[in-house]
Amino acid sequence: MPEVKKILPDSPEYQQIEKELFFKGEETISLIEHFCRSESSSIYASIEGDIVTGFCVTDPSTGDVTHLLFIGVHRDYRKSGVASALLDAAIADQKPKAVVAEIPHSSLNFFTKYGFYAVDFGEDLSGKNVYYATYRCE
Secondary structure, eight states: OOEEEEEOTTSHHHHHHHHHOSSOSHHHHHHHHHHHHSTTOEEEEEEETTEEEEEEEEEOTTSSEEEEEEEEEOGGGTTTTHHHHHHHHHHHHHOOSEEEEEEEGGGHHHHHHHTOEEEEEEEOTTSOEEEEEEEEOO
16 A cells, blocks of 8 residues: 655645646646645655656545545556555545545546446536546535
8 A cells, every 4th residue: 555645836746746747738747736736735656666656636625525626647557556545544644524526437446446426417618528426425
């Protein structure tokens, strides 16, 4: 199981995330930077040795409900438990009653296996289905 820790945008781990660019496209990069640098956001990084294998960004500002803004796993570490470990850490740290997220169709299988309930929002501007997903924490 990977080590997961809460980080700040000025940490070496965040610098590695920026350098490795787990995501593509200038719009996506700009959006992720905005999420990470928001005062209400929390960033969790999964670390194996000295390599950041994934990270997630949440906004716990509503108290009972945490909004999962982004979750990404380095392609070499996908399907190895990194995403689940990141969610587990965020939930354990924030202790919300629920987690909500907007997710692409490509992530639907992971989220439903984790226990999220997903409602189809329809197509986004690129023509891909987007879902609103909710997870009740115990």
